[in-house]
Amino acid sequence: MSFWEKVSNIDRRWIYFLVAVSVVFPMLVVIKFPIGITPEAKQLYDAVEALPDSSIVFLTFDYYPSTLAETEPISIAALNQMFRKNMKIITMTTVPLGGPSIAERVTRKLANKYNKVYGIDFVNLGYKANYVAVLKGMGSSIESIYPADNAGTPLKDLPLMSKVRNYNDVKFIFVVADNGIVDYWISIVNAQYGTPVGAGVTAVMAPKMYSFVEAKQLTGLLGGMKGAAEYERLVNHEGTATRGMDAQSMVHLLIIFFVIVGNIGYFATRKSGRSGQV
Amino acid sequence: MTFFAQFQIWLGAFLVLALFSFLYKDNPFYKLAEHVYAGLSAGYYVGLVWQSVIIQQLVDPMFDDGQWWLIFPGLLGTLMFARFFAKWSWVSRISLAFVMGNTAGVFLISQLHGLILPQTMSTMLSLNPKNGFAATLLALVTVVGVISTLIYFYFSKEHIGVLGGTARVGIWFIMISFGAHFGYTVMARISLLIGQVQFLLFDWGGSIKQIF
Secondary structure (H helix, E strand, O other): OOHHHHHHOOOHHHHHHHHHHHHHHHHHOOOOOOOOOOHHHHHHHHHHHOOOOOOEEEEEEEOOHHHHHHHHHHHHHHHHHHHHOOOEEEEEEOOOOOHHHHHHHHHHHHHHHOOOOEOOOEEEEEEOOOHHHHHHHOOOOHHHHOOEOOOOOEHHHOHHHHHOOOHHHOOEEEEEEOOOHHHHHHHHHHHHHOOOEEEEEOOOOHHHHHHHHHOOOOOOEEEHHHHHHHHHHHOOOOOHHHHHHHHHHHHHHHHHHHHHHHHHHHHHHHHHHHHHHO | OOHHHHHHHHHHHHHHHHHHHHHOOOOHHHHHHHHHHHHHHHHHHHHHHHHHHHHHHHHHHHHOOOOHHHHHHHHHHHHHHHHHOHHHHHHHHHHHHHHHHHHHHHHHHHHHHHHHHHHHHOOOOOOOHHHOHHHHHHHHHHHHHHHHHHHHOOOOOOOOHHHHHHHHHHHHHHHHHHHHHHHHHHHHHHHHHHHHHHHHHHHHHHHHHHHO
């Protein structure tokens, strides 16, 4: 068996091992690969920054716990920016598993840091089933869809919600999602009610979202951990995404190496296979 | 850190390692973690829907606020359970017909007004060179990409001649798109691994350090 044949038939567990080493090593030894800012991330940051202080904004937690590594840093960076600007934040989710409790945990932690008061500076509406009906219904009345917040407190007892009837009172919607719900925020809320929507999504979803940015249906876009790291840099808050990008870059280099070796191996063994047949 | 917080971290770490152990080979720890995940998700979802839909959107408004007309959507929902009985399963079609009609009405507007028209409009770009070389080039790439890709998916005529050549250009655009999707997917999957390794190294590692 030639060298390239051996490489082509390598036990896949060696590849897992090398990937694991490439992830763990940069976490123990900080390398600090450069993180460039994309125009889409800057556009989103500028859009939020341009809003008047104390504006009422929506921040959605439309993601499952399985994608926390990509999405939670976006939510944290966005909350840092919004609380710093004294914005009034309404959080909600269309995802049942994890969404309401993630929103509660992350928002409360950041609210304590900025001395914000629940009910006055921020409200967590929680989860409601049937996202299409929820998104459409909030265009008429948020209270008709969410009579109470996540903890069961009636909205009429929360001072912030007395200023908000429907999307007309919301200046910006910052969607953080790991699923197709972004399409509905765009096609229902942005298209039909005109409220600007910006999005932070998982990397898997990002390529599709660029067409919405081009069509000006999305005001800015953050794609995956890289997007989260960019936003952390923009809001000057180094979090888990920035720290994870070293490992990300190392694994990407390793995968490029695997692709090159795999292709050389393929062509080398194909050639020897042909000569063997002759 | 409280005992409960420590316990949460150790339980999480055990489940993560049990799931990762599948990379070596299938084993009982992996199976245990897999079944725990499936069972917990189902249980949590049932509890959440019961509270947020049945109680908050049906029972409470009916009995506390007197919204008696909610009995009708409630009945439509109940009819769905007829699917479990062969003799009466046809009854569930009434509810399904309502859902289908409602969904079609809502989606027709949102898809047309919110997706198809704006997306189509954004591909109708000016090719006037006065806009600058870069803008014209990008507009040209977009226009050629859209037209050639659409032609690739036009199957009513054999792909030969000009049609075949344009379809081949369309394949190139599709391949480049697949490449971008693949690259982003790799990044997404690695991010998930990074998240779990961060949890093991820093949260679980911190807990181990604290205990020992």
